[in-house]
Amino acid sequence: MINIQSVCLGYTNTPILHDINLQIKKGEFVGIIGLSGAGKSTLLMSLIGNIRILKGDYHVSGYNLNSISKKELSDLRASIGFIFQGYNLVNRLSVLHNVMSGMLKNIPLGRSLIKLYSTEELNKAHEYMQVVNIEHLAMRRCDELSGGQRQRVAIARALAQNPNIILADEPVAALDPKSAAQVMDVLRKVNESYGVTVITNLHHLDFARYYCNRILGVASGTISFDGTPHELLSRNLDSIYENEPSSLESSKNNITNIMSHVHDNNSNNNEMRNAA
Ligand SMILES: Nc1ncnc2c1ncn2[C@@H]1O[C@H](COP(=O)(O)OP(=O)(O)O)[C@@H](O)[C@H]1O
Numbered sequence: 001m002i003n004i005q006s007v008c009l010g011y012t013n014t015p016i017l018h019d020i021n022l023q024i025k026k027g028e029f030v031g032i033i034g035l036s037g038a039g040k041s042t043l044l045m046s047l048i049g050n051i052r053i054l055k056g057d058y059h060v061s062g063y064n065l066n067s068i069s070k071k072e073l074s075d076l077r078a079s080i081g082f083i084f085q086g087y088n089l090v091n092r093l094s095v096l097h098n099v100m101s102g103m104l105k106n107i108p109l110g111r112s113l114i115k116l117y118s119t120e121e122l123n124k125a126h127e128y129m130q131v132v133n134i135e136h137l138a139m140r141r142c143d144e145l146s147g148g149q150r151q152r153v154a155i156a157r158a159l160a161q162n163p164n165i166i167l168a169d170e171p172v173a174a175l176d177p178k179s180a181a182q183v184m185d186v187l188r189k190v191n192e193s194y195g196v197t198v199i200t201n202l203h204h205l206d207f208a209r210y211y212c213n214r215i216l217g218v219a220s221g222t223i224s225f226d227g228t229p230h231e232l233l234s235r236n237l238d239s240i241y242e243n244e245p246s247s248l249e250s251s252k253n254n255i256t257n258i259m260s261h262v263h264d265n266n267s268n269n270n271e272m273r274n275a276a
Pocket residue numbers: 011016034035036037038039040041042043
């Protein structure tokens with residue numbers, strides 16, 4: 001699905017990332033970790049053709065990014081869901097309408113403007129809202145929602161694109177730990193239920209370890225670690241985080257606590273009650 005060989009990437013002719021070799025298969029759940037400024041977002045943005053390829057071969061979903069046409073790039077982008085830290089929703093519109101906008105490419109413009117959707121499209125939207133646990137909020141305006149709920153709307157909208165890949169740039173960085181874990185749970189569900197490849201930058205090492213099957217560490221302008229969470233040893237972390245102790249302050253107890261709260265069956269019911 002993704003095949004990157006000996007690639008250098010940059011915003012100008014100066015490389016930000018060099019010697020990138022990366023193969024990602026369909027259905028993987030990949031976490032990218034590293035210090036701020038290491039190049040995590042640059043790597044993620046390069047997958048949608050937003051970064052200059054200075055050297056090497058770059059293939060995504062069968063497209064050669066070295067020589068991609070405008071039309072192909074637009075098709076590639078339509079097949080990739082992108083989730084930002086800032087949600088990027090239309091706040092004055094309902095949750096349902098935002099989710100439907102993920103299908104816009106497939107819905108004729110005239111029809112989408114008057115919000116007239118087919119039963120099949122509505123059923124799909126409800127299915128996606130159910131997957132991310134926001135179905136009970138369908139008619140709420142997005143600006144009435146919490147950060148975690150908004151991020152789940154963004155995931156449902158990405159799902160409505162029927163994507164092969166979902167890219168998420170620090171999707172939980174702005175959330176409290178419990179909401180963050182709920183969003184990560186939803187990303188895992190999307191990955192497992194729909195076989196969508198998920199690639200996400202994560203500020204919190206704990207989340208990367210807990211949720212991802214594979215971790216990429218970006219440091220010194222390249223991918224310095226590529227392996228499973230089990231293979232990620234403290235010496236790897238020392239080089240990824242360049243011995244910055246504060247970055248390594250990651251408490252196993254914390255994550256265990258968070259997970260036990262989140263996976264408490266009551267949490268959804270509480271949210272439903274609050275919304276009612
Ligand atoms: N639009 C841009 N133009 C030029 N340089 C940029 C741009 N965005 C980021 N950079 C530079 O690229 C490097 C990697 O940044 P980034 O990928 O955002 O890191 P991270 O996501 O790991 O924090 C940094 O040195 C940053 O200053």
